[in-house]
Amino acid sequence: MFTSYDQALNWIHSRLRLGVKPGLKRMEWMMERLQHPERRIRAIHVAGTNGKGSTVSYIRSILQEAGYEVGTFTSPYIEQFNERISINGVPISNEEMLDLVNQIKPLADELEQTDLGSPTEFEVITAMSLLYFGYTHLTDFVIYEVGLGGRLDSTNIVHPMVSVITTIGFDHMSILGNTIEEITFEKAGIIKSGIPVITGVQQFEALNVIEKVAKEKKAKVYLYNRDFLIEHDAPVPSIGERFTFCSERNRIENLEISMKGAHQVLNASLAVKVIEYLQTYFSVQIDEGHIRKGLFKMFWLGRFETVCEQPHIIIDGAHNPEGIQELIKTVQSHVKDQEITVMFSALQDKKLDEMIQLLQSIGKKLIFTSFDFPRAVPAEKLFESFPYHHAEMHIDYKQAIEQTIHSMEKNEVLLITGSLYFISEVRQYLKNRA
Incomplete structure (x- = not known):
């Protein structure tokens, strides 16, 4: 048992030596021993090469503005390690982190003695977050950001309400593949049977992969520039960006974000589409004012x-x-x-x-x-x-x-x-x- 936060954090960081070990077997083993906390979570799962963190934060900010309590699991951290597991944008406390580590470490030690081997740092942190949101502190929603890829990422243990794939680009090619098609296949691995996916991906070859995987899983696909789009987007001096969101259900004019860049407009539109889906199919109570305020209030550290x-x-x-x-x-x-x-x-x-x-x-x-x-x-x-x-x-x-x-x-x-x-x-x- 660790008695201090620093001891717990050092133990987590010491697991970086194990590197990346793609696959879900170790996560499945830990979830079984923890009585499946992942099944108790109303999750939204976000994958992609760029824009994951911002999209997570836009969704969280809108839901929070509507009065919901929202957990997030993100990486990497910018100011402090605890922000990887947060509620309404506030990192969990050192005491909570210490408690989670003391619950997960015995499992990690036991798992190390099996043929599956030791869980990695990211697997440990993911398990801690699932335990926290599944049993320690239940929230209305939890938004999970994929760590690497999607198909074999430890966060892929969740069964979400809706999945999101932001964009596709060349990154982590030694693990994910050397072509857009190979990388997209890994990202599309988060698509679950019957669970819709919302995506801002625009490359033709990437869309083909996503639609093929979605068809196999009988999952509806909502595509940017087909099922929802952006109009009149333009930078606003001293503010950020202004744009109009359009879909078959809504037209919301003159939305403003304080984050700068056309890519942030895309991330914000993905979040609005997620909210629209939750409104339509889960009767989540969110009005246009919540969307406007949530988008404008969102700020993501380290992005321009x-x-x-x-x-x-x-x-x-x-x-x-x-x-x-x-x-x-x-x-x-x-x-x-x-x-x-x-x-x-x-x-x-x-x-x-x-x-x-x-x-x-x-x-x-x-x-x-x-x-x-x-x-x-x-x-x-x-x-x-x-x-x-x-x-x-x-x-x-x-x-x-x-x-x-x-x-x-x-x-x-x-x-x-x-x-x-x-x-x-x-x-x-x-x-x-x-």
Whole structure:
């Protein structure tokens, strides 16, 4: 038994050494021993390459605005580990986390002695969340964000009210596959028999896979630009974005979000479609005012977030080529006519060549750096691999930030992007600095 939160957290983190072990056998074993908490949860399951966290938060914010209590399971965390298991956006307490670990650790130890082997860090955390939402603190809804892929992800143990697939892009290719079709097949693995799926996927080859899997599972598909769409979307200075949501059931004009970028409009529209489905088929009591307020109030840390006005510093967890493309569009819409210095760090399993080629096109200066994480690419390797004339290298990202800040002019922006783990560290450093 652990007696402190720090001991419990260290035990969880120690399981990172086990890496990723796709499959549901260990989860099924633990759920059986825990008397199936996953069956007691009214779940919404969200998969996709980009936009999962924002979509989860939009759904949560609307439901919360309507007076419902909503649990969320998300990853990675930005400010504190406990936020991975939250209620109405508030992380569970250290005491609750300690209690959950003390219930799960004996199971993990026992499981280690079987042929299935030890559960991974993510499997342990997922089991903790299911135990919490299934028995410790029942809520009206729980929104589960997939960790990796979908078909073999530990969250796929849930049987949701509705499934969501946000977008499809190239990420985690060593595990999910090298083609859009292979990656989509893994994401579409969250589709359950008779449970509808709402998706913002737009590639023809990806849609074919989703519709094929859904047909096999007799699951209805709601497609973006067919069953619901966006009209009149445009950036709004000093606010975010404004758009009109349209479906065969609703037309909601001039919705506003404080998050910036066309991709956030898509994420918000997915959330509105989820709410529309819950209204229609589960009689969930939500009106248009709840949708408007919920969308506008939602804020997701580390997504085109201005962490300092003077000097102007923006952080964004764009961790794959598709995310970088959306980041550049957002920069062009919201910080045009300003000079950009880009600071970048990423993990080794990313498509670095595509990401850096895109980033170097928008920055007057490109700074490669690194951070203390097992899979982080060393700054020296980035600098040697991508010797652009306007590129620099700083091994210590904190020194890089300080030097850049002191040389910035009024019309300049420091844009820090890359791995979400990197953004989490940077945000904490800048918060403490302020």
